[in-house]
């Protein structure tokens with residue numbers, strides 16, 4: 001995956017290109033603003049305080065009687081994938097993983113990668 005030098009229309013956007021052996025390529029966008037840190041900060045564009053936010057979260061899973069229990073005091077892993085302001089639609093954070101998830105969900109990879117193969 002290589003970083004593309006964009007024409008800097010958006011100073012917070014980085015674009016990466018993944019070239020596949022089949023000569024096909026996919027673009028992945030990464031957005032991280034230095035004027036916005038987390039959900040407790042208002043949107044730097046419109047001062048809005050409501051966001052659509054996607055995060056990942058994992059922990060230590062086990063069984064107690066017949067119930068699956070998640071313990072995040074043993075081990076956990078979490079982070080942000082995507083945050084957009086609900087008032088002005090500005091993307092405030094976007095992980096590279098978000099475009100990977102979208103490509104997998106929409107089947108964009110399917111004709112190039114055999115994601116179902118078990119090796």
Ligand SMILES: [Zn+2]
Pocket residue numbers: 043044045046047048085086087088089090
């Ligand atoms: Zn906003």
